[in-house]
Amino acid sequence: MQSYLEYLDQHGSRFLDGTLITIQQTIIAGLLAIAISLVVGLMKLSSHKVIRWPAIGYIEFFRGTSLLVQLYWIFFVLPLFGITFEKFTAGFIAVGLNLGAYGAELVRGSIQSVPRGQYEAALALNMSPYKRMKRIIFPQALLIMLPPWGNLLIELLKGTALVSLIAVADLMFEAKQINGSTFLSAESFGTALIIYYLMARLVISPAMRAFEKYWAKKMGRFANHA
Amino acid sequence: MNEPDFPIKLESGAPMVRFAKVRKSYGELTVLDDLDFDVQKNEIVSIIGPSGSGKTTVLRMLMTLEQIDHGVIYVDGEPLTHMGKNGKLVRANNRYVRSMRSKIGMVFQHFNLFPHMTALQNCMEAPVQVLGMSKQEASDRSEELLQMVGLEDKIHQHPARLSGGQQQRVAIARALAMRPEILLFDEVTSALDPEVIGEVLGVIRQLAAEHNLTMIMVTHQMGFAREISDRVCFFYDGKIEEQGSPTKLFDNPENERTRQFLSAVLDAG
Numbered sequence: 001m002q003s004y005l006e007y008l009d010q011h012g013s014r015f016l017d018g019t020l021i022t023i024q025q026t027i028i029a030g031l032l033a034i035a036i037s038l039v040v041g042l043m044k045l046s047s048h049k050v051i052r053w054p055a056i057g058y059i060e061f062f063r064g065t066s067l068l069v070q071l072y073w074i075f076f077v078l079p080l081f082g083i084t085f086e087k088f089t090a091g092f093i094a095v096g097l098n099l100g101a102y103g104a105e106l107v108r109g110s111i112q113s114v115p116r117g118q119y120e121a122a123l124a125l126n127m128s129p130y131k132r133m134k135r136i137i138f139p140q141a142l143l144i145m146l147p148p149w150g151n152l153l154i155e156l157l158k159g160t161a162l163v164s165l166i167a168v169a170d171l172m173f174e175a176k177q178i179n180g181s182t183f184l185s186a187e188s189f190g191t192a193l194i195i196y197y198l199m200a201r202l203v204i205s206p207a208m209r210a211f212e213k214y215w216a217k218k219m220g221r222f223a224n225h226a
Numbered sequence: 227m228n229e230p231d232f233p234i235k236l237e238s239g240a241p242m243v244r245f246a247k248v249r250k251s252y253g254e255l256t257v258l259d260d261l262d263f264d265v266q267k268n269e270i271v272s273i274i275g276p277s278g279s280g281k282t283t284v285l286r287m288l289m290t291l292e293q294i295d296h297g298v299i300y301v302d303g304e305p306l307t308h309m310g311k312n313g314k315l316v317r318a319n320n321r322y323v324r325s326m327r328s329k330i331g332m333v334f335q336h337f338n339l340f341p342h343m344t345a346l347q348n349c350m351e352a353p354v355q356v357l358g359m360s361k362q363e364a365s366d367r368s369e370e371l372l373q374m375v376g377l378e379d380k381i382h383q384h385p386a387r388l389s390g391g392q393q394q395r396v397a398i399a400r401a402l403a404m405r406p407e408i409l410l411f412d413e414v415t416s417a418l419d420p421e422v423i424g425e426v427l428g429v430i431r432q433l434a435a436e437h438n439l440t441m442i443m444v445t446h447q448m449g450f451a452r453e454i455s456d457r458v459c460f461f462y463d464g465k466i467e468e469q470g471s472p473t474k475l476f477d478n479p480e481n482e483r484t485r486q487f488l489s490a491v492l493d494a495g
């Protein structure tokens with residue numbers, strides 16, 4: 001115990017730096033994934049093939065191949081075609097694109113699970129397609145998709161660890177570096193493990209649950225159970 | 227399409243609703259077979275008939291929830307499913323359908339209230355979002371309508387806190403808030419417990435008495451159809467097999483199928 005405290009005293013600031021990078025990667029990749037999910041998920045619901053097919057292709061590609069390979073492609077291969085990203089940027093783009101494909105399926109599935117009668121009632125009231133989605137369908141779909149989104153964002157946090165492989169100095173990268181110089185692998189990777197776990201369970205899960213609760217209340221579901 | 231059968235505009239004095247040779251199939255199944263069906267302005271028409279005879283389909287096509295395969299539907303003399311373009315009838319585009327749809331409202335069997343909105347918000351939603359009415363005006367009008375259907379003490383409740391009968395009355399108020407000229411009812415009491423059917427029928431009765439709304443009602447409530455309808459249509463196999471005044475149709479049906487159907491439902495009821 002004594003020695004672990006010393007270890008932390010010595011390397012804690014590097015773990016902290018790494019954690020901050022991981023947090024940044026998670027937030028930016030998360031926002032990207034959410035934006036992609038909305039766009040691609042809605043595209044997949046379109047009745048026009050030219051809109052639907054690219055969405056299907058996107059989802060198939062990013063879900064059907066490995067995130068690590070996608071990351072390497074974006075960082076090592078795209079420069080050959082003249083598209084170059086900094087490693088930090090390449091990291092969150094890969095993670096965001098990949099998790100966005102999963103999120104798109106969540107968006108599509110939850111929108112489809114809103115009862116058809118809701119759509120028909122809105123149409124009978126002559127609401128425009130945009131208003132039907134925005135005011136009637138999406139608010140109900142959001143209630144359905146929030147719990148799986150919580151899980152997906154945790155997956156995303158864990159997925160960011162891969163960016164260490166292109167030398168983004170995230171939590172995983174720092175843990176490896178410290179391990180490499182101290183050979184204290186139990187301490188190094190144990191500490192990383194705990195920090196990832198705490199970010200998932202003490203930050204993402206409660207935040208998502210709070211948002212779920214807020215939305216349910218705003219939607220009047222609260223009234224049902226009172 | 228054949229021009230004389232399907233003019234771009236009906237002559238003045240045309241019916242409020244006209245189905246002209248309307249056909250609808252789902253795959254192999256022909257649900258409506260060259261249906262001709264007129265409803266006059268402010269007329270109250272009940273549609274009865276066995277399950278699967280196409281009653282709901284008629285309402286859904288008029289509400290533009292479903293496309294027709296052949297023929298034309300006219301509303302207030304203008305085509306609904308089509309529009310005039312360079313002197314010809316072509317399929318209506320979305321914008322045209324939206325402009326015509328505003329004349330029609332519908333009440334559904336399963337209410338389809340918006341669960342995330344209170345009774346008042348359900349009624350205000352379309353007037354504000356579609357008609358661009360001010361919130362104040364929409365709220366005043368919606369409150370009036372909810373009062374008319376006897377729900378003044380429930381305006382701030384969400385649907386989940388209302389009984390089926392109350393929900394259906396909100397749904398009627400919601401449809402009325404858009405000031406339709408034609409109101410469609412699809413078996414609006416058949417998802418309700420027997421003890422609350424009366425309150426919903428009461429509201430429809432009241433609307434019928436005012437007689438400034440064209441109403442088309444699919445129903446299994448024969449007694450009610452007889453009481454409020456100007457005309458009853460018996461549907462069979464996607465066609466109107468027999469129609470006439472309630473007295474004629476219920477007391478002296480000419481058609482054998484009508485007789486069979488009526489005796490079956492009257493025995494069951």
Ligand SMILES: Nc1ncnc2c1ncn2[C@@H]1O[C@H](COP(=O)(O)OP(=O)(O)OP(=O)(O)O)[C@@H](O)[C@H]1O
Nearest residue numbers: 252255257275276277278279280281282283284413
């Ligand atoms: N979307 C659809 N796809 C395939 N078949 C359909 C569809 N909608 C309706 N049908 C079929 O069309 C026929 C007519 O249906 P419709 O709902 O109009 O009957 P209905 O007279 O309202 O019957 P009910 O009294 O049971 O409500 C039925 O055989 C039904 O199965």
Ligand SMILES: [Mg+2]
Nearest residue numbers: 281282283413
């Ligand atoms: Mg029906």
